[in-house]
Amino acid sequence: MQLRYGTNPQQAAAHAAPVTHGRWPVRVLHGQPSFINMLDALNAWQLVREASQSLGRPAAASFKHVSPAGAAVSGPVDDVTAELYGVAGDRVSALTSAYLRARDADPKSSYGDFAAVSHPVDTELAELLTSVVCDGIVAPGYAPGTVATLGKKKNGRFLVLESDETFVPPPCEEREVFGLRLTQDRDQVQLSAALLGHTVGGALPGTAAEDLMLGLAVLRYTQSNSVCYVRDGMTLGIGAGQQSRVDCTRLAGAKVDTWWLRRHPAVRGLAFRQGVRRQERINWQIRFIEGDLTPDETTRLAQALSTPAEELTIDQRERWRQRLTGVAFASDGALPFRDNVDHAHRHGVEYIAEPGGSIRSDEVEAACREHRITLARTGFRLFHH
Structure with a gap:
Protein backbone atom coordinates (compact mmCIF):
# COMPACT_ATOMS: atom_id res chain seq x y z
CA MET A 1 0.00 0.00 0.00
CA GLN A 2 1.46 3.36 -1.02
CA LEU A 3 1.06 5.81 1.85
CA ARG A 4 0.53 9.54 1.32
CA TYR A 5 3.83 10.27 3.08
CA GLY A 6 5.79 9.17 6.13
CA THR A 7 5.79 10.66 9.59
CA ASN A 8 6.51 14.06 8.00
CA PRO A 9 5.72 15.27 4.46
CA GLN A 10 9.44 15.42 3.58
CA GLN A 11 9.53 11.64 4.08
CA ALA A 12 7.83 11.20 0.74
CA ALA A 13 8.50 7.51 0.12
CA ALA A 14 6.30 5.50 2.46
CA HIS A 15 4.37 2.26 2.14
CA ALA A 16 2.75 -0.50 4.17
CA ALA A 17 2.78 -4.25 3.55
CA PRO A 18 1.33 -7.26 5.40
CA VAL A 19 3.81 -9.25 7.48
CA THR A 20 2.66 -12.74 6.55
CA HIS A 21 0.49 -14.53 3.99
CA GLY A 22 -0.66 -11.30 2.34
CA ARG A 23 -3.42 -10.79 4.91
CA TRP A 24 -4.21 -7.22 5.92
CA PRO A 25 -5.57 -6.25 9.38
CA VAL A 26 -7.34 -3.30 7.76
CA ARG A 27 -8.32 -2.25 4.25
CA VAL A 28 -8.85 1.19 2.79
CA LEU A 29 -12.39 1.92 1.65
CA HIS A 30 -11.82 5.60 0.93
CA GLY A 31 -8.89 8.02 0.92
CA GLN A 32 -5.13 7.53 1.15
CA PRO A 33 -3.64 7.19 4.64
CA SER A 34 -0.35 8.59 5.82
CA PHE A 35 2.15 6.77 8.03
CA ILE A 36 0.69 8.36 11.20
CA ASN A 37 -2.88 7.64 10.06
CA MET A 38 -2.01 3.96 9.91
CA LEU A 39 -0.37 4.00 13.35
CA ASP A 40 -3.42 5.76 14.81
CA ALA A 41 -5.83 3.36 13.12
CA LEU A 42 -4.02 0.18 14.15
CA ASN A 43 -3.57 1.26 17.77
CA ALA A 44 -7.09 2.66 18.05
CA TRP A 45 -8.72 -0.44 16.58
CA GLN A 46 -6.90 -2.70 19.05
CA LEU A 47 -8.01 -0.48 21.95
CA VAL A 48 -11.71 -0.43 21.09
CA ARG A 49 -11.79 -4.14 20.25
CA GLU A 50 -10.18 -5.05 23.57
CA ALA A 51 -12.33 -2.63 25.58
CA SER A 52 -15.51 -3.92 23.97
CA GLN A 53 -14.55 -7.55 24.49
CA SER A 54 -13.65 -6.93 28.14
CA LEU A 55 -16.77 -4.92 29.01
CA GLY A 56 -19.37 -6.33 26.62
CA ARG A 57 -20.41 -2.93 25.24
CA PRO A 58 -19.63 -0.90 22.11
CA ALA A 59 -16.44 1.09 22.55
CA ALA A 60 -14.96 4.13 20.82
CA ALA A 61 -11.71 6.05 20.88
CA SER A 62 -10.53 9.44 19.67
CA PHE A 63 -6.84 9.23 18.71
CA LYS A 64 -4.22 11.94 18.20
CA HIS A 65 -0.53 11.29 17.54
CA VAL A 66 -0.67 7.56 18.35
CA SER A 67 -2.32 7.99 21.77
CA PRO A 68 -5.99 8.33 22.71
CA ALA A 69 -7.31 11.78 23.60
CA GLY A 70 -10.36 9.98 24.95
CA ALA A 71 -12.02 6.56 25.03
CA ALA A 72 -15.36 5.27 26.28
CA VAL A 73 -17.90 2.50 26.14
CA SER A 74 -21.55 3.18 25.39
CA GLY A 75 -23.55 4.90 28.10
CA PRO A 76 -25.50 8.02 29.05
CA VAL A 77 -24.69 11.22 27.15
CA ASP A 78 -25.04 14.09 29.62
CA ASP A 79 -26.65 17.44 28.85
CA VAL A 80 -23.31 19.24 28.40
CA THR A 81 -22.13 16.83 25.71
CA ALA A 82 -25.53 16.60 24.04
CA GLU A 83 -25.88 20.38 23.85
CA LEU A 84 -22.35 20.80 22.46
CA TYR A 85 -22.96 18.35 19.62
CA GLY A 86 -26.61 19.21 19.01
CA VAL A 87 -28.06 15.78 19.76
CA ALA A 88 -30.77 14.36 21.99
CA GLY A 89 -28.59 12.55 24.51
CA ASP A 90 -31.25 10.05 25.53
CA ARG A 91 -32.00 9.01 21.95
CA VAL A 92 -28.61 8.43 20.31
CA SER A 93 -27.48 4.92 19.41
CA ALA A 94 -25.11 3.00 21.65
CA LEU A 95 -22.24 3.42 19.18
CA THR A 96 -22.81 7.16 18.80
CA SER A 97 -22.93 7.55 22.58
CA ALA A 98 -19.57 5.77 22.90
CA TYR A 99 -17.90 8.13 20.41
CA LEU A 100 -19.50 11.27 21.87
CA ARG A 101 -18.33 10.28 25.35
CA ALA A 102 -14.84 9.49 24.06
CA ARG A 103 -14.52 12.77 22.17
CA ASP A 104 -15.86 14.86 25.05
CA ALA A 105 -13.13 13.69 27.41
CA ASP A 106 -10.73 16.20 25.83
CA PRO A 107 -12.53 17.98 23.00
CA LYS A 108 -9.68 20.44 22.51
CA SER A 109 -7.23 17.62 21.76
CA SER A 110 -9.80 15.65 19.72
CA TYR A 111 -9.89 18.39 17.08
CA GLY A 112 -8.74 16.60 13.91
CA ASP A 113 -8.73 13.16 15.54
CA PHE A 114 -8.75 9.66 14.10
CA ALA A 115 -11.85 7.83 15.33
CA ALA A 116 -12.23 4.14 16.07
CA VAL A 117 -15.32 2.14 17.00
CA SER A 118 -15.73 -1.51 17.90
CA HIS A 119 -18.94 -2.11 15.91
CA PRO A 120 -20.08 -1.33 12.35
CA VAL A 121 -20.74 2.37 11.71
CA ASP A 122 -24.44 3.21 11.54
CA THR A 123 -26.10 6.09 9.71
CA GLU A 124 -26.39 8.18 12.87
CA LEU A 125 -22.68 8.03 13.67
CA ALA A 126 -21.76 8.73 10.05
CA GLU A 127 -23.92 11.86 10.07
CA LEU A 128 -22.38 12.99 13.36
CA LEU A 129 -18.86 12.56 11.98
CA THR A 130 -19.69 14.83 9.06
CA SER A 131 -20.29 17.66 11.56
CA VAL A 132 -17.03 17.41 13.54
CA VAL A 133 -13.40 18.02 12.60
CA CYS A 134 -12.12 14.45 12.23
CA ASP A 135 -9.56 13.00 9.80
CA GLY A 136 -10.73 9.41 9.52
CA ILE A 137 -12.27 6.35 11.11
CA VAL A 138 -11.56 2.65 11.47
CA ALA A 139 -14.41 0.21 12.14
CA PRO A 140 -15.24 -3.45 11.45
CA GLY A 141 -17.99 -2.55 8.99
CA TYR A 142 -20.25 0.17 7.60
CA ALA A 143 -23.99 0.39 7.08
CA PRO A 144 -25.10 0.88 3.45
CA GLY A 145 -24.48 4.43 2.27
CA THR A 146 -22.26 5.47 5.19
CA VAL A 147 -18.97 5.17 3.29
CA ALA A 148 -20.33 7.49 0.59
CA THR A 149 -21.51 9.95 3.27
CA LEU A 150 -18.13 9.94 5.01
CA GLY A 151 -16.21 10.07 1.76
CA LYS A 152 -17.53 13.58 1.08
CA LYS A 153 -15.77 15.00 4.16
CA LYS A 154 -12.59 17.06 3.81
CA ASN A 155 -13.22 17.56 0.10
CA GLY A 156 -13.11 13.81 -0.40
CA ARG A 157 -9.92 13.25 1.63
CA PHE A 158 -11.60 11.71 4.70
CA LEU A 159 -10.14 8.27 5.45
CA VAL A 160 -12.41 5.26 5.85
CA LEU A 161 -10.70 2.05 6.96
CA GLU A 162 -12.34 -1.31 7.59
CA SER A 163 -10.78 -3.62 10.18
CA ASP A 164 -10.77 -7.40 9.96
CA GLU A 165 -12.29 -8.72 13.19
CA THR A 166 -10.86 -12.19 12.55
CA PHE A 167 -7.28 -11.04 12.01
CA VAL A 168 -4.72 -12.57 14.42
CA PRO A 169 -1.28 -10.91 14.40
CA PRO A 170 1.92 -12.99 14.41
CA PRO A 171 3.23 -14.08 17.83
CA CYS A 172 6.36 -11.94 17.39
CA GLU A 173 6.61 -8.30 16.38
CA GLU A 174 9.51 -6.33 14.92
CA ARG A 175 10.53 -2.74 14.42
CA GLU A 176 13.57 -1.12 12.86
CA VAL A 177 15.33 1.82 14.50
CA PHE A 178 18.48 3.39 13.05
CA GLY A 179 19.47 0.29 11.15
CA LEU A 180 18.73 -2.11 14.00
CA ARG A 181 15.89 -4.63 13.94
CA LEU A 182 14.29 -5.24 17.34
CA THR A 183 12.13 -8.33 17.91
CA GLN A 184 9.93 -9.28 20.86
CA ASP A 185 7.02 -11.53 21.75
CA ARG A 186 3.70 -9.83 21.28
CA LEU A 261 -15.52 22.49 35.37
CA ARG A 262 -17.10 22.49 31.91
CA ARG A 263 -20.16 21.27 33.80
CA HIS A 264 -20.12 24.24 36.23
CA PRO A 265 -23.13 26.58 35.85
CA ALA A 266 -20.85 29.56 35.18
CA VAL A 267 -19.21 27.78 32.25
CA ARG A 268 -22.47 26.35 30.95
CA GLY A 269 -23.90 29.86 31.17
CA LEU A 270 -21.42 31.32 28.67
CA ALA A 271 -23.81 32.60 25.99
CA PHE A 272 -21.99 32.66 22.66
CA ARG A 273 -23.15 34.73 19.75
CA GLN A 274 -24.58 33.07 16.68
CA GLY A 275 -21.85 32.10 14.27
CA VAL A 276 -19.26 31.16 16.90
CA ARG A 277 -18.25 27.67 15.87
CA ARG A 278 -18.27 24.65 18.15
CA GLN A 279 -14.48 24.36 18.44
CA GLU A 280 -14.17 28.07 19.18
CA ARG A 281 -16.75 27.67 21.96
CA ILE A 282 -14.80 24.72 23.37
CA ASN A 283 -11.52 26.64 23.26
CA TRP A 284 -13.07 29.69 24.94
CA GLN A 285 -14.68 27.54 27.65
CA ILE A 286 -11.31 26.01 28.44
CA ARG A 287 -9.51 29.36 28.44
CA PHE A 288 -12.23 30.72 30.75
CA ILE A 289 -11.74 27.72 33.06
CA GLU A 290 -7.97 28.12 33.05
CA GLY A 291 -8.36 31.78 34.03
CA ASP A 292 -5.66 34.47 33.87
CA LEU A 293 -6.89 35.78 30.52
CA THR A 294 -4.77 38.52 29.01
CA PRO A 295 -6.51 41.86 28.35
CA ASP A 296 -6.64 41.00 24.64
CA GLU A 297 -8.17 37.57 25.36
CA THR A 298 -10.70 39.12 27.73
CA THR A 299 -11.76 41.51 24.96
CA ARG A 300 -12.03 38.75 22.36
CA LEU A 301 -14.04 36.54 24.72
CA ALA A 302 -16.45 39.42 25.40
CA GLN A 303 -16.86 39.89 21.64
CA ALA A 304 -17.71 36.18 21.26
CA LEU A 305 -20.44 36.38 23.94
CA SER A 306 -23.91 37.84 23.67
CA THR A 307 -24.01 38.59 27.41
CA PRO A 308 -21.16 39.20 29.91
CA ALA A 309 -19.59 36.12 31.51
CA GLU A 310 -20.37 35.33 35.13
CA GLU A 311 -17.29 35.32 37.37
CA LEU A 312 -15.82 31.94 38.36
CA THR A 313 -13.76 32.50 41.50
CA ILE A 314 -10.99 30.31 42.91
CA ASP A 315 -13.25 29.39 45.81
CA GLN A 316 -16.08 28.39 43.45
CA ARG A 317 -13.67 26.25 41.42
CA GLU A 318 -12.41 24.45 44.51
CA ARG A 319 -15.89 23.82 45.93
CA TRP A 320 -17.03 22.45 42.59
CA ARG A 321 -13.97 20.25 42.23
Whole structure:
Protein backbone atom coordinates (compact mmCIF):
# COMPACT_ATOMS: atom_id res chain seq x y z
CA MET A 1 0.00 0.00 0.00
CA GLN A 2 1.46 3.36 -1.02
CA LEU A 3 1.06 5.81 1.85
CA ARG A 4 0.53 9.54 1.32
CA TYR A 5 3.83 10.27 3.08
CA GLY A 6 5.79 9.17 6.13
CA THR A 7 5.79 10.66 9.59
CA ASN A 8 6.51 14.06 8.00
CA PRO A 9 5.72 15.27 4.46
CA GLN A 10 9.44 15.42 3.58
CA GLN A 11 9.53 11.64 4.08
CA ALA A 12 7.83 11.20 0.74
CA ALA A 13 8.50 7.51 0.12
CA ALA A 14 6.30 5.50 2.46
CA HIS A 15 4.37 2.26 2.14
CA ALA A 16 2.75 -0.50 4.17
CA ALA A 17 2.78 -4.25 3.55
CA PRO A 18 1.33 -7.26 5.40
CA VAL A 19 3.81 -9.25 7.48
CA THR A 20 2.66 -12.74 6.55
CA HIS A 21 0.49 -14.53 3.99
CA GLY A 22 -0.66 -11.30 2.34
CA ARG A 23 -3.42 -10.79 4.91
CA TRP A 24 -4.21 -7.22 5.92
CA PRO A 25 -5.57 -6.25 9.38
CA VAL A 26 -7.34 -3.30 7.76
CA ARG A 27 -8.32 -2.25 4.25
CA VAL A 28 -8.85 1.19 2.79
CA LEU A 29 -12.39 1.92 1.65
CA HIS A 30 -11.82 5.60 0.93
CA GLY A 31 -8.89 8.02 0.92
CA GLN A 32 -5.13 7.53 1.15
CA PRO A 33 -3.64 7.19 4.64
CA SER A 34 -0.35 8.59 5.82
CA PHE A 35 2.15 6.77 8.03
CA ILE A 36 0.69 8.36 11.20
CA ASN A 37 -2.88 7.64 10.06
CA MET A 38 -2.01 3.96 9.91
CA LEU A 39 -0.37 4.00 13.35
CA ASP A 40 -3.42 5.76 14.81
CA ALA A 41 -5.83 3.36 13.12
CA LEU A 42 -4.02 0.18 14.15
CA ASN A 43 -3.57 1.26 17.77
CA ALA A 44 -7.09 2.66 18.05
CA TRP A 45 -8.72 -0.44 16.58
CA GLN A 46 -6.90 -2.70 19.05
CA LEU A 47 -8.01 -0.48 21.95
CA VAL A 48 -11.71 -0.43 21.09
CA ARG A 49 -11.79 -4.14 20.25
CA GLU A 50 -10.18 -5.05 23.57
CA ALA A 51 -12.33 -2.63 25.58
CA SER A 52 -15.51 -3.92 23.97
CA GLN A 53 -14.55 -7.55 24.49
CA SER A 54 -13.65 -6.93 28.14
CA LEU A 55 -16.77 -4.92 29.01
CA GLY A 56 -19.37 -6.33 26.62
CA ARG A 57 -20.41 -2.93 25.24
CA PRO A 58 -19.63 -0.90 22.11
CA ALA A 59 -16.44 1.09 22.55
CA ALA A 60 -14.96 4.13 20.82
CA ALA A 61 -11.71 6.05 20.88
CA SER A 62 -10.53 9.44 19.67
CA PHE A 63 -6.84 9.23 18.71
CA LYS A 64 -4.22 11.94 18.20
CA HIS A 65 -0.53 11.29 17.54
CA VAL A 66 -0.67 7.56 18.35
CA SER A 67 -2.32 7.99 21.77
CA PRO A 68 -5.99 8.33 22.71
CA ALA A 69 -7.31 11.78 23.60
CA GLY A 70 -10.36 9.98 24.95
CA ALA A 71 -12.02 6.56 25.03
CA ALA A 72 -15.36 5.27 26.28
CA VAL A 73 -17.90 2.50 26.14
CA SER A 74 -21.55 3.18 25.39
CA GLY A 75 -23.55 4.90 28.10
CA PRO A 76 -25.50 8.02 29.05
CA VAL A 77 -24.69 11.22 27.15
CA ASP A 78 -25.04 14.09 29.62
CA ASP A 79 -26.65 17.44 28.85
CA VAL A 80 -23.31 19.24 28.40
CA THR A 81 -22.13 16.83 25.71
CA ALA A 82 -25.53 16.60 24.04
CA GLU A 83 -25.88 20.38 23.85
CA LEU A 84 -22.35 20.80 22.46
CA TYR A 85 -22.96 18.35 19.62
CA GLY A 86 -26.61 19.21 19.01
CA VAL A 87 -28.06 15.78 19.76
CA ALA A 88 -30.77 14.36 21.99
CA GLY A 89 -28.59 12.55 24.51
CA ASP A 90 -31.25 10.05 25.53
CA ARG A 91 -32.00 9.01 21.95
CA VAL A 92 -28.61 8.43 20.31
CA SER A 93 -27.48 4.92 19.41
CA ALA A 94 -25.11 3.00 21.65
CA LEU A 95 -22.24 3.42 19.18
CA THR A 96 -22.81 7.16 18.80
CA SER A 97 -22.93 7.55 22.58
CA ALA A 98 -19.57 5.77 22.90
CA TYR A 99 -17.90 8.13 20.41
CA LEU A 100 -19.50 11.27 21.87
CA ARG A 101 -18.33 10.28 25.35
CA ALA A 102 -14.84 9.49 24.06
CA ARG A 103 -14.52 12.77 22.17
CA ASP A 104 -15.86 14.86 25.05
CA ALA A 105 -13.13 13.69 27.41
CA ASP A 106 -10.73 16.20 25.83
CA PRO A 107 -12.53 17.98 23.00
CA LYS A 108 -9.68 20.44 22.51
CA SER A 109 -7.23 17.62 21.76
CA SER A 110 -9.80 15.65 19.72
CA TYR A 111 -9.89 18.39 17.08
CA GLY A 112 -8.74 16.60 13.91
CA ASP A 113 -8.73 13.16 15.54
CA PHE A 114 -8.75 9.66 14.10
CA ALA A 115 -11.85 7.83 15.33
CA ALA A 116 -12.23 4.14 16.07
CA VAL A 117 -15.32 2.14 17.00
CA SER A 118 -15.73 -1.51 17.90
CA HIS A 119 -18.94 -2.11 15.91
CA PRO A 120 -20.08 -1.33 12.35
CA VAL A 121 -20.74 2.37 11.71
CA ASP A 122 -24.44 3.21 11.54
CA THR A 123 -26.10 6.09 9.71
CA GLU A 124 -26.39 8.18 12.87
CA LEU A 125 -22.68 8.03 13.67
CA ALA A 126 -21.76 8.73 10.05
CA GLU A 127 -23.92 11.86 10.07
CA LEU A 128 -22.38 12.99 13.36
CA LEU A 129 -18.86 12.56 11.98
CA THR A 130 -19.69 14.83 9.06
CA SER A 131 -20.29 17.66 11.56
CA VAL A 132 -17.03 17.41 13.54
CA VAL A 133 -13.40 18.02 12.60
CA CYS A 134 -12.12 14.45 12.23
CA ASP A 135 -9.56 13.00 9.80
CA GLY A 136 -10.73 9.41 9.52
CA ILE A 137 -12.27 6.35 11.11
CA VAL A 138 -11.56 2.65 11.47
CA ALA A 139 -14.41 0.21 12.14
CA PRO A 140 -15.24 -3.45 11.45
CA GLY A 141 -17.99 -2.55 8.99
CA TYR A 142 -20.25 0.17 7.60
CA ALA A 143 -23.99 0.39 7.08
CA PRO A 144 -25.10 0.88 3.45
CA GLY A 145 -24.48 4.43 2.27
CA THR A 146 -22.26 5.47 5.19
CA VAL A 147 -18.97 5.17 3.29
CA ALA A 148 -20.33 7.49 0.59
CA THR A 149 -21.51 9.95 3.27
CA LEU A 150 -18.13 9.94 5.01
CA GLY A 151 -16.21 10.07 1.76
CA LYS A 152 -17.53 13.58 1.08
CA LYS A 153 -15.77 15.00 4.16
CA LYS A 154 -12.59 17.06 3.81
CA ASN A 155 -13.22 17.56 0.10
CA GLY A 156 -13.11 13.81 -0.40
CA ARG A 157 -9.92 13.25 1.63
CA PHE A 158 -11.60 11.71 4.70
CA LEU A 159 -10.14 8.27 5.45
CA VAL A 160 -12.41 5.26 5.85
CA LEU A 161 -10.70 2.05 6.96
CA GLU A 162 -12.34 -1.31 7.59
CA SER A 163 -10.78 -3.62 10.18
CA ASP A 164 -10.77 -7.40 9.96
CA GLU A 165 -12.29 -8.72 13.19
CA THR A 166 -10.86 -12.19 12.55
CA PHE A 167 -7.28 -11.04 12.01
CA VAL A 168 -4.72 -12.57 14.42
CA PRO A 169 -1.28 -10.91 14.40
CA PRO A 170 1.92 -12.99 14.41
CA PRO A 171 3.23 -14.08 17.83
CA CYS A 172 6.36 -11.94 17.39
CA GLU A 173 6.61 -8.30 16.38
CA GLU A 174 9.51 -6.33 14.92
CA ARG A 175 10.53 -2.74 14.42
CA GLU A 176 13.57 -1.12 12.86
CA VAL A 177 15.33 1.82 14.50
CA PHE A 178 18.48 3.39 13.05
CA GLY A 179 19.47 0.29 11.15
CA LEU A 180 18.73 -2.11 14.00
CA ARG A 181 15.89 -4.63 13.94
CA LEU A 182 14.29 -5.24 17.34
CA THR A 183 12.13 -8.33 17.91
CA GLN A 184 9.93 -9.28 20.86
CA ASP A 185 7.02 -11.53 21.75
CA ARG A 186 3.70 -9.83 21.28
CA ASP A 187 1.96 -9.04 24.58
CA GLN A 188 -0.92 -11.49 24.48
CA VAL A 189 -2.09 -11.47 28.11
CA GLN A 190 -5.86 -11.06 28.16
CA LEU A 191 -7.32 -8.20 30.16
CA SER A 192 -9.84 -9.60 32.61
CA ALA A 193 -11.38 -8.82 35.98
CA ALA A 194 -9.00 -11.41 37.50
CA LEU A 195 -6.25 -8.79 37.26
CA LEU A 196 -8.14 -6.75 39.86
CA GLY A 197 -8.59 -9.63 42.28
CA HIS A 198 -5.94 -8.51 44.79
CA THR A 199 -7.16 -5.37 46.51
CA VAL A 200 -6.23 -3.52 49.69
CA GLY A 201 -8.24 -0.93 51.54
CA GLY A 202 -11.64 -2.29 50.51
CA ALA A 203 -13.52 -4.12 47.79
CA LEU A 204 -14.15 -2.90 44.25
CA PRO A 205 -17.78 -2.23 43.27
CA GLY A 206 -18.71 -3.61 39.86
CA THR A 207 -18.82 -0.20 38.20
CA ALA A 208 -15.37 0.70 39.56
CA ALA A 209 -13.94 -2.59 38.30
CA GLU A 210 -15.36 -1.85 34.84
CA ASP A 211 -13.85 1.63 34.88
CA LEU A 212 -10.45 0.22 35.83
CA MET A 213 -10.73 -2.38 33.06
CA LEU A 214 -11.39 0.38 30.55
CA GLY A 215 -8.43 2.27 31.97
CA LEU A 216 -6.14 -0.72 31.50
CA ALA A 217 -7.28 -1.15 27.88
CA VAL A 218 -6.59 2.54 27.24
CA LEU A 219 -3.12 2.37 28.79
CA ARG A 220 -2.16 -0.65 26.71
CA TYR A 221 -2.29 1.55 23.60
CA THR A 222 -1.10 4.88 25.06
CA GLN A 223 2.49 6.08 24.82
CA SER A 224 4.22 5.51 28.18
CA ASN A 225 4.53 6.73 30.85
CA SER A 226 0.76 6.88 30.99
CA VAL A 227 -2.09 7.13 33.47
CA CYS A 228 -5.82 7.35 32.98
CA TYR A 229 -8.75 8.72 35.01
CA VAL A 230 -12.08 7.01 34.27
CA ARG A 231 -15.63 7.47 35.52
CA ASP A 232 -18.91 5.88 34.41
CA GLY A 233 -17.30 4.09 31.46
CA MET A 234 -15.52 7.08 29.95
CA THR A 235 -12.10 8.62 30.31
CA LEU A 236 -11.93 12.04 31.96
CA GLY A 237 -8.21 12.58 31.56
CA ILE A 238 -5.36 10.67 29.90
CA GLY A 239 -1.72 11.53 30.50
CA ALA A 240 0.75 10.14 27.96
CA GLY A 241 4.45 10.10 27.18
CA GLN A 242 5.79 11.84 30.27
CA GLN A 243 9.21 10.94 31.63
CA SER A 244 7.99 11.42 35.22
CA ARG A 245 4.92 9.48 36.30
CA VAL A 246 3.76 12.15 38.74
CA ASP A 247 3.92 14.74 35.94
CA CYS A 248 1.70 12.41 33.94
CA THR A 249 -0.68 12.12 36.90
CA ARG A 250 -0.84 15.91 37.28
CA LEU A 251 -1.30 16.53 33.55
CA ALA A 252 -4.16 14.04 33.31
CA GLY A 253 -5.62 15.41 36.56
CA ALA A 254 -5.71 18.91 35.07
CA LYS A 255 -7.73 17.49 32.17
CA VAL A 256 -10.13 15.92 34.67
CA ASP A 257 -10.59 19.30 36.34
CA THR A 258 -11.29 20.92 32.96
CA TRP A 259 -13.83 18.23 32.06
CA TRP A 260 -15.60 18.67 35.39
CA LEU A 261 -15.52 22.49 35.37
CA ARG A 262 -17.10 22.49 31.91
CA ARG A 263 -20.16 21.27 33.80
CA HIS A 264 -20.12 24.24 36.23
CA PRO A 265 -23.13 26.58 35.85
CA ALA A 266 -20.85 29.56 35.18
CA VAL A 267 -19.21 27.78 32.25
CA ARG A 268 -22.47 26.35 30.95
CA GLY A 269 -23.90 29.86 31.17
CA LEU A 270 -21.42 31.32 28.67
CA ALA A 271 -23.81 32.60 25.99
CA PHE A 272 -21.99 32.66 22.66
CA ARG A 273 -23.15 34.73 19.75
CA GLN A 274 -24.58 33.07 16.68
CA GLY A 275 -21.85 32.10 14.27
CA VAL A 276 -19.26 31.16 16.90
CA ARG A 277 -18.25 27.67 15.87
CA ARG A 278 -18.27 24.65 18.15
CA GLN A 279 -14.48 24.36 18.44
CA GLU A 280 -14.17 28.07 19.18
CA ARG A 281 -16.75 27.67 21.96
CA ILE A 282 -14.80 24.72 23.37
CA ASN A 283 -11.52 26.64 23.26
CA TRP A 284 -13.07 29.69 24.94
CA GLN A 285 -14.68 27.54 27.65
CA ILE A 286 -11.31 26.01 28.44
CA ARG A 287 -9.51 29.36 28.44
CA PHE A 288 -12.23 30.72 30.75
CA ILE A 289 -11.74 27.72 33.06
CA GLU A 290 -7.97 28.12 33.05
CA GLY A 291 -8.36 31.78 34.03
CA ASP A 292 -5.66 34.47 33.87
CA LEU A 293 -6.89 35.78 30.52
CA THR A 294 -4.77 38.52 29.01
CA PRO A 295 -6.51 41.86 28.35
CA ASP A 296 -6.64 41.00 24.64
CA GLU A 297 -8.17 37.57 25.36
CA THR A 298 -10.70 39.12 27.73
CA THR A 299 -11.76 41.51 24.96
CA ARG A 300 -12.03 38.75 22.36
CA LEU A 301 -14.04 36.54 24.72
CA ALA A 302 -16.45 39.42 25.40
CA GLN A 303 -16.86 39.89 21.64
CA ALA A 304 -17.71 36.18 21.26
CA LEU A 305 -20.44 36.38 23.94
CA SER A 306 -23.91 37.84 23.67
CA THR A 307 -24.01 38.59 27.41
CA PRO A 308 -21.16 39.20 29.91
CA ALA A 309 -19.59 36.12 31.51
CA GLU A 310 -20.37 35.33 35.13
CA GLU A 311 -17.29 35.32 37.37
CA LEU A 312 -15.82 31.94 38.36
CA THR A 313 -13.76 32.50 41.50
CA ILE A 314 -10.99 30.31 42.91
CA ASP A 315 -13.25 29.39 45.81
CA GLN A 316 -16.08 28.39 43.45
CA ARG A 317 -13.67 26.25 41.42
CA GLU A 318 -12.41 24.45 44.51
CA ARG A 319 -15.89 23.82 45.93
CA TRP A 320 -17.03 22.45 42.59
CA ARG A 321 -13.97 20.25 42.23
CA GLN A 322 -14.65 18.67 45.62
CA ARG A 323 -18.03 17.47 44.32
CA LEU A 324 -16.40 15.06 41.86
CA THR A 325 -16.30 11.53 43.32
CA GLY A 326 -16.19 7.91 42.22
CA VAL A 327 -13.25 8.33 39.83
CA ALA A 328 -11.02 5.36 38.97
CA PHE A 329 -7.31 5.76 38.20
CA ALA A 330 -5.10 3.31 36.32
CA SER A 331 -1.34 3.40 35.77
CA ASP A 332 0.62 1.48 33.14
CA GLY A 333 3.58 1.07 35.49
CA ALA A 334 4.17 0.82 39.23
CA LEU A 335 3.55 3.99 41.23
CA PRO A 336 7.06 4.84 42.46
CA PHE A 337 6.05 7.36 45.15
CA ARG A 338 2.95 8.21 47.15
CA ASP A 339 2.77 11.64 45.47
CA ASN A 340 0.84 10.03 42.60
CA VAL A 341 -1.84 8.92 45.08
CA ASP A 342 -1.95 12.33 46.75
CA HIS A 343 -2.46 14.08 43.40
CA ALA A 344 -5.00 11.53 42.16
CA HIS A 345 -7.04 11.98 45.35
CA ARG A 346 -7.48 15.70 44.54
CA HIS A 347 -9.42 14.73 41.42
CA GLY A 348 -12.06 12.53 43.03
CA VAL A 349 -10.19 9.23 42.77
CA GLU A 350 -11.55 6.45 44.96
CA TYR A 351 -10.08 3.43 43.13
CA ILE A 352 -6.59 2.77 41.78
CA ALA A 353 -5.12 -0.05 39.67
CA GLU A 354 -1.35 -0.33 39.23
CA PRO A 355 1.12 -3.20 38.84
CA GLY A 356 2.77 -2.81 42.25
CA GLY A 357 6.26 -4.04 43.00
CA SER A 358 8.07 -0.71 43.46
CA ILE A 359 10.47 -0.33 46.37
CA ARG A 360 8.00 2.10 47.94
CA SER A 361 4.83 0.07 47.37
CA ASP A 362 4.22 0.07 51.13
CA GLU A 363 4.16 3.89 51.09
CA VAL A 364 1.78 3.86 48.12
CA GLU A 365 -0.51 1.46 49.96
CA ALA A 366 -0.38 3.60 53.11
CA ALA A 367 -1.34 6.68 51.09
CA CYS A 368 -4.32 4.82 49.61
CA ARG A 369 -5.48 3.80 53.08
CA GLU A 370 -5.05 7.38 54.30
CA HIS A 371 -7.23 8.71 51.47
CA ARG A 372 -9.66 5.78 51.69
CA ILE A 373 -8.81 4.65 48.19
CA THR A 374 -9.24 1.01 47.19
CA LEU A 375 -6.01 -0.21 45.59
CA ALA A 376 -5.84 -3.10 43.11
CA ARG A 377 -2.41 -4.55 42.42
CA THR A 378 -2.49 -6.13 38.97
CA GLY A 379 1.09 -7.41 38.79
CA PHE A 380 0.87 -6.56 35.11
CA ARG A 381 2.81 -3.76 33.39
CA LEU A 382 1.40 -2.11 30.24
CA PHE A 383 4.23 -0.03 28.77
CA HIS A 384 3.67 0.96 25.14
CA HIS A 385 6.37 2.53 22.97
